[in-house]
Amino acid sequence: MKQSHLNITLFILLFTSSLLAQESKVIDVVSDRLEIDEKKYPGATLLSKIDNQVYLKHKGIEIWCDQAVHYGQDRFVKAYGNVQMKQGDTLTMNSKYAEYNGNTEFAYASTNVVLETEQNTLKTDTLFFDRLRQQAYYRSGGTVIDSSMTLTSRIGRYYMDRKFSTFTKEVVVVNNENTLNSDRLDYFNETGKVYLYGPSTVVSPESILYCERGFYDTKTDIGYAIKNARIDYDNRRVLGDSIYVDNNINFASATNNIRVIDTANHSLIKGHYAEVFKNKDSVFITKRALAISKQENDSIFIHSDTIMVTGKPEKRLLRGFYDVRIYKTDMSGKCDSLSMAQITGFTKMIGKPILWSAKNQMTGDTIQLISDQKTNKLDSLKVYNNSFLVQQDTLKEGFNQVKGAILYGLFKNNKLDIVDIDKNTETIYFQRDDKQELIGINKVACSNIRILFEEQEMTDIYYYDNVEGTLYMESELPPNARELQGLNWRGDELISSKKDLFRDEAPFQLTKIKGLPLPEEEKDFFDEETLKRINEQRSEHSRFKDVKLKEASDD
Known part of the structure; x- marks a missing residue:
């Protein structure tokens, strides 16, 4: 017999011996069909769709499905077929199967799970949702899609109230033409900003950025890297204590303990501030700048206030400005400005x-x-x-x-x-x-x-x-x-070692790097308190009995 808009409160009055004391904990139900089969579903009511999906509601969460098994005594629901669980306008979760416990306000969904928030969509195989803490969690792999990127990871955790997510293990973010790989990243849903922790790379068509702590904006393609930071541009590798990168214009700047390695020409430039314009094939470096290049079995060292290297690998042009000093084992020199052209082999020194x-x-x-x-x-x-x-x-x-x-x-x-x-x-x-x-x-x-x-x-x-x-x-x-007229013996200026390149210069004070905060210590999703809450009020009919909530890898 078809029954429409049957409230579970009436059902409890008719089919159970006691009424729940707190009405706020009652799960309201509307269903086309209601069946009782004590042999197959002891203590439960089977709710089924005929024309309209089964509808359940509890303290602001709504559930639609083709069929549901409701355990009134446990305040527990198992939902099957085209399941949709909705929390206001902030969250919608679809799956083939889901269960919800009204006592613990904890939900579990499996098989083709799709979670939609205001900012993005998550697809996964299994999802846990804790309404009390407003957190969702997956650990069997998931894909997150929003307007600026697609993210995959093995483990993910949503903080609904903070509009913030944490992803760990095999994290990959595809953003425009860029691909980001990380061991762990924190993602802010509204801004698209990502904070990287552990070995991470950002791969673009023109460069590869590596760091072990960093920041990346998926909407603007701008990043900031510290801790073993480096960026590769074709035949150049830039390393420094911090690196700023703008992938829109293929630009990077680096600060403190910089090394710019030219793999094509076996040369190296050091300093404490550098700018790289990949599209212009140019490097600008200052603050104790030092260029080192191989010359047969020797190396030539060039130090000046500022060094610029421009041109394609086969046409590199190195220029030094302001108090240029040169040293190699059998020769040294000084001048105000210098230019060294690779294609001609000419080095020009001007200014005394x-x-x-x-x-x-x-x-x-x-x-x-x-x-x-x-x-x-x-x-x-x-x-x-x-x-x-x-x-x-x-x-x-x-x-x-x-x-x-x-x-x-x-x-x-x-x-x-x-x-x-x-x-x-x-x-x-x-x-x-x-x-x-x-x-x-x-x-x-x-x-x-x-x-x-x-x-x-x-x-x-x-x-x-x-x-x-x-x-x-x-x-x-x-x-x-x-003495001939014009003689100027400058023997006291002679550069006889690499150390002399920096003679009379004051000790350099490194720029203070603005660091990135370490992530806040978060309790495990299945922490002691949550496990106690779930286990003490877990329904014996829950699939949780077959799901190991706390895994060794989660510790």
Whole structure:
């Protein structure tokens, strides 16, 4: 017989011996059909759909289903077929099966579970919902979809009142063209902001960001990473104490203890602040900036206030600005600005440039070094305008000096081998015998000079065209006449080690990094208090008897 809109209160009056004391705990029911089968469903009422789904309501939660078994004494319902459970406008849960306990206000759903909130949709196989704490939980894998991303994880926990979720174990977020992988992340439903904990990566078409604590905005594609943070752009890897990244423009900035590794050219730049513009193939680094690149079996170190590297891997251009200092084992130098072009092998130094090669000091208005592109060895150098080559006398009684308009130097095995000086050349040379006894001081002016070196020492000097010179005895030449006009010996500035690159610089104070808070300590979903509440009032008809609520992995 069809029965419509039958209230469970009437049923209890007719079919049970006692009425529940608190009406607020009564589960209200509307059903097309009501059946009692004590043999099959002892102590229960079977509610079934004919035209309309079975409807149940309890303290603000509504349930629709094709069939339900209601245990009035236990205040417990098992729902089957097209089950929908709704809590106001905030939550709707669909499944093939669900059960609800009015005493504990705890729900359990299984098979094709879909949970819809104001912000997103969750699909999973099994879901637990604690109404008292307003928390939902899955541990058998789930997929969350909202307007900005799709997330999958093995374990998930919703905090309904806080509009916040935590996902752990094999978490993957797909956002536009980006994919985020993490061991654990916290997700704020309304803002789309994600906080990452443990090893995590954000993979975009242009980069891979890694960190062990970080932040990522799934709506703006902007992130912030700390703790072992790094980002890879094609042939560049950037590491730092903190990294900010904007995937919309392929931009990253890094702060403190930075390393920018160029895998294509086997070079490294260090510093404490860097900016990388991937689309422009440029790196800007400052605050104790230091560039290191391989040159044959040696390394060249370049330190300056600011270093910029631009261009594709085969056309890299390195530029240093403000107090540039250079060091390699057989050469060092200083200048105000420097540019080093990979495609040509030219290094240009301007702004009071100076170069030291062993005992030789070279200065001029501009110095240009040329490397052999095939062998990567230093090939030659040019010094333009006001060129000076100075070498302290063996016994440090004066300076061997060569002055001219342009200086050309050739290197052999990275050591100065031949120097030619053109136009209006002048020399002062302390000439000694085999016993290093001073023979005299030779002053010569001519058009061109060639100097030969052995083990970086001047050994032979050849004078060409319009040669005028005198060999003076030491007593014949007063000290003030032993220096060519414009001589500036800068031996006290000599950079003889990597440590000297930072000489006279104050200790650097690192920027204070704004950290990301650690997640609040949350009780387990099935904590002691919740387990006690569920177990003390669990219906013997609940499937919970077959479900292990507390797993070892949840501890």
